[in-house]
Amino acid sequence: MSDRLKIFLLLAPALTAIIVLFMGGLGIGLARSLNYMPVIGLVDPNFDAYWTVFTSQEFYLSFLLTFHISFTSTVLSSVLAIGAALLLRRQFIGRAIINFLFQLNLTVPHLVGAIGILYLFSQSGSFARLAAEWGMISRPGDFPALVFDPYAIGIILQYVWKEVPFIGVILLANMQALGEDYESVARSLGANRWQAFRHVLLPLIFPGLLSASVMVFAFTFGAYEIPAILGPNYPAALPVLAYRKYTDVDLEARPEAMAMAIIIALLSALMIFFYVRISRRNIRS
């Protein structure tokens, strides 16, 4: 048996699952978004669902909110993860414990984290009550709205809390593999600490940072549960809006939901493409 055939056969189970589940689902979604749904009598494909989505103001508001959530969460998580990795690669007493605590979040499901944020940061949550008890605010209701708020602070807080260790662990492994010699070379050639970081370490860890942050961006752009629990009702994040349409009692709203899902996937891919291009140009130039 040739190597080519062997590789193909070994990959076949995984490829079958990907093709059947992912491409199949995408195909069905695409067909339904084009108003092709024979079960309920829609048999003439058209772009009506897309037209409805693109002419709806709510869609654009939802898109802006979702983009804001993803972009802010990704940038904040990346910056904090770089800082954390830079600290954790140093030798200090208690490093192992701090490292363990830093990675602990990875094991906590998003949903559990979101409920924690809700209990801690909502206007009836623990921090609001403590602030009122200590006289910092007159009543818990005066606590700043960090959950269900129009700026999605609670959602971003949850994503940053969860994604900093995710990106941080990747960067830390990257930095440990690189060692400090490249920065030492840069320092001896006349670079100060910041220049050594900006012109040497950052470009070196950039591939890892880019992969991790693209994953975070894609996940936060398409995730449903956190915006559903912590987000505002209007405008809702795009996945929440799509799910609402999908579960609408009127089955004819389903093509609209599917159009929205397809648009989310396309926008996500498009934004990742530009994000990769722009960051590559700026970091490594």
Add this chain to the structure above:
Amino acid sequence: MTHVSLKDLTKVYPGSKVPSLDRLSLEIPTGELTALLGPSGCGKTTTMKMIAGLLTPTSGDVTFDDRSILREKPEHRGVVMVFQNYLLFPYMSVADNIGFGLKMRKVDKAEIDRRVGEILDLVKLPDLGKRRPSELSGGQQQRVALARALIVQPKVLLLDEPLSNLDAHLRFEMRDLIRSLQQEMGITTIFVTHDQEEAVVLADKVALILEGRLCQYDQADVFYKRPANEAVARFFGGQNFIAGQSTGAAFDSPLGQLTLPQGAIAGKGTLTFRPENVKIGEGQSNSLNATLEDRIYLGTQTRLRLRVGDTMIEAIANPDEVGGFDVGGPVPIHLPPQTLWVLQ
């Protein structure tokens, strides 16, 4: 042009009780090429990193022209270190790698381009500026690393095992290049090596460091002729060590009484002589009758294992000279007095 002094330089790493470098003192004259020689883990690279400011000494001082530099940041010391594995920035072109130090000093772009072009010519890589480091051979990468260091005109150049990653033919080429560039630019240069031949060929003076301590700091030939102790002699390939008593003029040993060169120390000691200084045939003095125990042909020379009484002697001779002697048979040898050295 900088005179470098290391004064009782000591480094104890956190968690270790044994110093990696123990009170090293060296005077490295302006514009000279000095080798820090020693086996792996003896403290050579630690010394370099402390000079470059990449490590802080536990105690001691480093001065440039009598001015302590320990408080100065690495980027302000004027010391450039070339690492063993080159560490070229993989995402930059060769030209950008070389111009890096000038860019950090905010030198004008046109000036950087001009100087990069000049230095590329100097290291004989005139057309490779646009390539990536991954597209270069090991020897070319080493030249780029050297060019990147030289372009900033450092006060002191540090080379960490500069030839160890190169093939034999490239080592000769690179060795000559380093030597000629260093002499041309007059930069005080310190290089680290574990290879005594490399140290001897390249350096004006050699500092032999064993187990974190300076054993001898001298011109290369002195290590062969007058080693400071048995460890130094062994590191430089010495294999003959015979205990005995010196009168200053002669040495009483199991080999008999041997005539010593003028100025030899008196008292109990160890006589040493290099294998290549054991001469075949009768001599004017110190002639001995040996038995050939074994011989190994090495191409340009033959290694002999000889026995005189109960004492074994290692010798190296020209293959033609010893071709007629049989293993187990007698071989007349002599030890010229000027090649003998008594260790105390």
